[in-house]
Amino acid sequence: MKQIYKHRQSARLAPHPGEPTTGPLTAEELQLAVRNHSMPLEALRRDLTPPGLHYVLTHFDIPDTDAAPWHLQVKGAVERSLELNLAALKRDPAITVPVTLECAGNGRSLLKPRPLSQPWVLEGVGTAEWTGVPLAYLLAKARVLPGAVEVVFTGADAGIQGGVRQQYARSLPIREALRPDVVLAYKMNGSDLPPQHGYPLRLVVPGWYGMASVKWLQSIDVVTVPFEGFQQKVAYKYQDNADDAGVPVSRIRIRSLMVPPGIPDFFYRKRVLPHGPVMLQGRAWSGEGAVTAVEVGIDGQWVTAHLEKPAGPFAWCKWTLPWVADPGEHELSCRATDSTGATQPLAQNWNYQGMGNNVAQRVSVTVE
Amino acid sequence: MKQIYKHRQSARLAPHPGEPTTGPLTAEELQLAVRNHSMPLEALRRDLTPPGLHYVLTHFDIPDTDAAPWHLQVKGAVERSLELNLAALKRDPAITVPVTLECAGNGRSLLKPRPLSQPWVLEGVGTAEWTGVPLAYLLAKARVLPGAVEVVFTGADAGIQGGVRQQYARSLPIREALRPDVVLAYKMNGSDLPPQHGYPLRLVVPGWYGMASVKWLQSIDVVTVPFEGFQQKVAYKYQDNADDAGVPVSRIRIRSLMVPPGIPDFFYRKRVLPHGPVMLQGRAWSGEGAVTAVEVGIDGQWVTAHLEKPAGPFAWCKWTLPWVADPGEHELSCRATDSTGATQPLAQNWNYQGMGNNVAQRVSVTVE
Structure with a gap:
């Protein structure tokens, strides 16, 4: 060594x-x-x-x-x-x-x-x-x-x-x-x-x-x-x-990410969108098994998203969730689960080299 | 306003x-x-x-x-x-x-x-x-x-x-x-x-x-x-x-950059190369006129590089300079001049939005 x-x-x-x-x-x-x-x-x-x-x-x-x-x-x-x-x-x-x-x-x-x-x-x-x-x-x-x-x-x-x-x-x-x-x-x-x-x-x-x-x-x-x-x-x-x-480190841990909705601020990248219906979307993937579910968190309430079939067993799959955005500040999140039963954590487990992170993404949005 | x-x-x-x-x-x-x-x-x-x-x-x-x-x-x-x-x-x-x-x-x-x-x-x-x-x-x-x-x-x-x-x-x-x-x-x-x-x-x-x-x-x-x-x-x-x-802000100010020679350290990006002949090379460009000269600084001594013809009036031109690298620590630099007489500064002029910077690049190398 x-x-x-x-x-x-x-x-x-x-x-x-x-x-x-x-x-x-x-x-x-x-x-x-x-x-x-x-x-x-x-x-x-x-x-x-x-x-x-x-x-x-x-x-x-x-x-x-x-x-x-x-x-x-x-x-x-x-x-x-x-x-x-x-x-x-x-x-x-x-x-x-x-x-x-x-x-x-x-x-x-x-x-x-x-x-x-x-x-x-x-x-x-x-x-x-x-x-x-x-x-x-x-x-x-x-x-x-x-x-x-x-x-x-x-x-x-x-x-x-x-x-x-x-x-x-x-x-x-x-x-x-x-x-x-x-x-x-x-x-x-x-x-x-x-x-x-x-x-x-x-x-x-x-x-x-x-x-x-x-x-x-x-x-x-x-x-x-x-x-x-x-x-x-x-x-x-x-x-x-x-x-x-x-x-x-070997296989990719279960993960999902979301396209941040609305438009960004140049520097802070904070999101702004109009109120009304919006289709939330993103992708989910795992190297350990098929993605079986994606949940979208809207102000802490988890809702199951629609999953599309991926192009292959190791390609990400698209998820969508229609949302009716009310005026105000909201926190959106997403977390996926794979066929091994693994789910993304809500707080990141720490390790010395910073490997295999898969904490659920959080996106703050302002709805007008 | x-x-x-x-x-x-x-x-x-x-x-x-x-x-x-x-x-x-x-x-x-x-x-x-x-x-x-x-x-x-x-x-x-x-x-x-x-x-x-x-x-x-x-x-x-x-x-x-x-x-x-x-x-x-x-x-x-x-x-x-x-x-x-x-x-x-x-x-x-x-x-x-x-x-x-x-x-x-x-x-x-x-x-x-x-x-x-x-x-x-x-x-x-x-x-x-x-x-x-x-x-x-x-x-x-x-x-x-x-x-x-x-x-x-x-x-x-x-x-x-x-x-x-x-x-x-x-x-x-x-x-x-x-x-x-x-x-x-x-x-x-x-x-x-x-x-x-x-x-x-x-x-x-x-x-x-x-x-x-x-x-x-x-x-x-x-x-x-x-x-x-x-x-x-x-x-x-x-x-x-x-x-x-x-x-x-409008036209691009005269500038040149160098391919850092040798191999890098992953984190610090410091360069290491063997002693002996090495061809230093890079590109120079200006939106205000043709590039007329590139000088390469080797431990503060400026040497004129060879300039190649660019692909067009607004494309960068390649420069080369053969160097025989002696063992030890060296500082390489490059600065270009264009047909308006403008030359890259050795210390950056500051402005509030950080626009149009063109200070001469410096590359530290360790020759073994």
Whole structure:
């Protein structure tokens, strides 16, 4: 656990990434907020999020993958290593999967104390159709050897995090890697991947938080011992504190969001709408099971919303609820439940890295 | 000046949008930073910025322009009012113009004291090829009447700013509106406009800061008295203080930016690179004249960079400078000069709304 040791040693520096704070927002958090894009909530109206509105988190820089010839390596505990360029990959059978991706740290800036990292508010989410080769197909072609336990995915993006120099890399347990819907995607919503979404190739793991869907993919390495890279062993853990070994972050927790109704104030983003009938709407998703219910809170009274069928098992579903808005101040909210019985909490459970937040959204509105 | 009065009256509220502060970053600024997208500086490598990396500022919500049939009105002091749908516009002659757009408030968060508004760092910029009908062609079709002084452009985006309920609207002096390169664009980089860039139609005013390029365009109104809307009369002014009538913001001031070399630290974004030769590169642009020189500062010593020819008079030009990096800590900088003789300042001139910032960028690097 050399990385964790390094990580904790640097706790004397201020501001220290990862260390929770009750202090004001830092210049470092603002710099991350302007680099990483979130999805304006009015884009919840759309079944598919256009590339420029889909959330993006890049740990390091967007690599210059146009500059050099690219190929993908499949290696490690396989009978037959592969080296494929994009043209070869495009000759393999392709699938298209609609997937809602959410950043595991979405909502972090609302925590108290607030872990110092990418300061998401609510909007680190998006849904796209990803087209490419099923990972299972490629692994079958390479013939995974007995004893394989995980598959490691390494991207071209390089940098330093927690004092560790690294290329971004994450692993999946072999059983997840062999799921038929895990895709090596070269298209997003029918077009070539945009640079910030992993051009020329990325992994998409339906149902898992976004950190699993490695972008700018360079190599796929089948391993016989669990991967211990920084993004697996140190980052993306549910921890109570810095000393807690923690539980790995994996599937997306049940969540719903609402399109804030009416019009906004530029600076405060407070909402104003005329009295009378208004159709409240939003989306709900879970990586752990189907969404079974969405309730909308109107001044604390919960009403069941109408749910539409999603485009696929890992795509968000639309919900609607007609509301007759009376003049005055109102607080709207929404919370979803999935087939495992999990429901969004009304107060956020805190964890040290600010992962897996799914508290029910609250929207204050003034009805005229 | 009813709007200005309202604006100043609300100065008792805290935080007050527009009022400069020396306090910490506010939750309202973070909310704006996550809504509005800036261009990661590594995208300076590209001649054209892909839609999802180009900067976006939306004062209010992205309007739901898919929902209803759309048409454009051309009216006011014209012989013949026009009402055109998108198909009709696409039958008119089209031009394609490469244009660098920058937000007038770019760099605002670095000011001390800091005006409370969209907290840009450095990256509120982007370059695209915009395709559409020359505005001058449409105005000629409508036949502008003598006595016309300005043309008012109104978007579909609505909200409240400075206490004033409004649809976003800006005007151009008639002589600017009749320039042959001002375009009513329905394509960005060869594709339909993305929702956040003004689908189905936007104005693009080459050389002017982005506020002039009204998105989600609904109407074009030729007027015989100067327009006094909020975004013209109150916002987008160079003011010394709240009581200063100020000077309207118009053309983009000379500026250059650099692709930070090496690899970043995730949180601090500090740069690390190996010693030896490295090609420093970036872009420079000005709305006031051609870029005539870029100088790169290496530990305070200024060296002239190589300039490439831009794609057009209002598109940024690429600059490069080979550097042999010695081990140690270095400060890199860049500053450009245009054909009017204007050069980027080394310390930022302050103004009340935080407009037109163009201080030379500084990048600290550690060479190993």
